Amino acid sequence: MILLTDPDGKSRKKAAKGKAGKQPSEDISCFGCLPWQAADGKGKHTIPLYNVLWAEVRDNALVVDYAAPRKSSLKLQQWTFALPTPELETGDPSPEAFVAALIAAAYGEAKPRKRAYVLINPHSGPGGALGKWKKHVKPFFEAARMELDVVTLSRGGEATELSEKVDIERFDTIMALSGDGTPYEIFNGLGKRPDAAKALAKIAVSHIPCGSGNAFSLNCNGSNDAGVSALAVVKGVVMPLDLVSITQGDRRVLSFLSQSLGIIAESDLGTENMRWMGNKRFEIGLATRVLKKKCYPFDLSVKVEVDGKEMIKQHYKKHVEDHSLLSVDAVTDGAEGLPQLKYGTVQDEVPADWETQSYDNIGTFYVGNMAYMSPDANFFSAALPTDGLMDLVMMPANISPMAVTKALLSVETGKFFDNPIVSYKKISAYRITPRNQQDGYISIDGERIPFEPFQAEIHRGLGRVISKRGLYEAEGPTGWKEA
Known part of the structure; x- marks a missing residue:
């Protein structure tokens, strides 16, 4: 006997509810709670609906492909159940009708049989993306009957x-098996098209983690594991995502994740030679630079929208509780290409209503568009995918290394937001101009750009991604779960 359940394990012997408690049109009571004997002779088996990849009637048997828990990941399994030979009682659904209802219930609002353009970066992070694809990802996608066009990348910029x-x-999606660098290239490739606004709204970007940080997957799939993330993509829904225009000199690029200058940027870009260590390289970079108490002077002009941590908590709570605030159409401004820049470029005059200030003793300047930056690193706990705002975090450098280290460690415990040395604002645009430093590191989504002034402006709901539930898989600043 097999029981179909929700992800929380509650039995679904009768009708199966879809997302948000919606009832499917078909009843999957399935011939008296599926009283069929499995082909291997074993007894009752429980499969969460979320884990069901596909089902079909084959050779007078019901065949169910599903993702089974295996240690900290998942493994493809198949169960075959012999259909009853006697005639079905009046009113019982046909096997074909049951299968259709089962697939509808298992996928809910997610699209079955997604069509994916898969870009594999074999050089991401410590390597191993091809192995993960063959062993942990491709089997799930094939079992889910996805249409796949696979390319193994050979050089930087090819994904763009x-x-x-x-x-x-x-x-339906361009999928990156990589770190966060390949999604960055994908967004910017779509942004270069003559029909950029349409392309960014039409095709969703998705991610299977194979790099060092894997922030995209952590936020959208809720996992740093390739198999768990593959299932999240199979069952995922399309979610709008704010994108940020970065102008520097005469260049314009798109950012989906973060921008940083100071300790965080140097700990990332300055440890490229240690990529083989995976995420540990960030920790070593942080420790080295915190002990030096190095400052990164700059001038900052910023368009502040929500200031004060209590106000930010209220803003976050309002958007999480009212999901309609997170559902937006693409920002096109009637243009074929990228949206026009509301505040101009870094070469224009700073708008009069921006706040401008010089900083001499800042160690960390970090702006985020997602919550998690790496495993256990929820720097931007108040981040939302489509509130049209970036989250700005700054920390001083001229304080004790112990205080800075304690603040950075509090990222893992969820107490970073409330740390008194952490400045947190929600902003819509800014310009930063480094001072008193000939060269250094500026990171845009983990990619190094020239060490010179740049300006950032957010576009609400410009991009699309595949996400597990249509929200970031993160807790808010006061412990509220986004569910």
């Missing part, structure tokens, strides 16, 4: 070129 030329009508 492929995304710029992709047929957006042919695929």
Whole structure:
């Protein structure tokens, strides 16, 4: 006997509810709670609906492909149940009708049989993306009957070129098996197209973690594991995502994740030679730079929208409780390409209503568009995917290394937001100009850009991603779960 359950394990012997408690049109009571004997002769088996990849009637048997828990990951399994030979009682659904109802209930609002353009970066992080694809990802996608077009990337910038030329009508998602660098290239490839606004709204970007930080997957899939993330993509829904325009010199690029200058940027970009260590390289970089108490002087002009931690908590709570605030259409401004810049570029005059200040003793300047930056690093606990705002965090450098270390360690415990040395604001645009330093590190989504002034402006709901539930998989600043 097999019982179909929700992810929390509650039995679904009768009708199966979809997302948000919605009832499917079909009843999957399935012939008296599926009283069929499994082909291997074993007894009752419980499969969460979320884990069901596909089902079909084959050779007078019901065949169910599903993702089974295996230690900290998942493994593809298949159960075959012989259909009853006697005629069905009047009113019982046909096997075909049951299968259709089962698939509908298992996928809910997610699209079955997604069409994916898969870009594998074999050089991301410690390597191993090809192995993860073959062992942990491809089997789930094939069992879910997804349509796959797979490319193994051979050089930097190739994902940008492929995304710029992709047929957006042919695929539901461009998927990166990589770190966060390949999604950055994908967004910017779509942004280079003549029909950029349409492309960014039409095709969703998705991510299977194979790098060092894997922030995209942590926020959207809720996991740093390739198999768990593969299931999250199979069952995932399309979610709007704010994107940020970065202008520097005469260049304009898109950022989906973060921008940083100071300790965080140096701990990332300054440890490229230690990529083989995975996420541990960040920790070593942080420890080295915190002990030096190095400062990074700059001038900052910023368009502040929500200031004060209590106000930010209220803003966060309002958006989480009212999901309609998170559902937005793409920002196109009637243009074919990228939206026009509301505040101009870094080469224009600073708008009069921005706040401008010089800082001499800052150690960390960090702006985020997602909550998690790496495993257990929830720097931006108040981040929301489509509130049209970036989250700005700053920390001083001219204090004791113990205080800075304690603040950084509090990221893992969820207490970073409330730490008194952490400045936290929600902003819509800013310009930063480094001072008294000839060269250094500026990171945009983990990619190094020239050490010179740049300006950032957010576009609400410009991009699309595949996410597990249509929200970030993170806790808010006061412990509220986004569910």
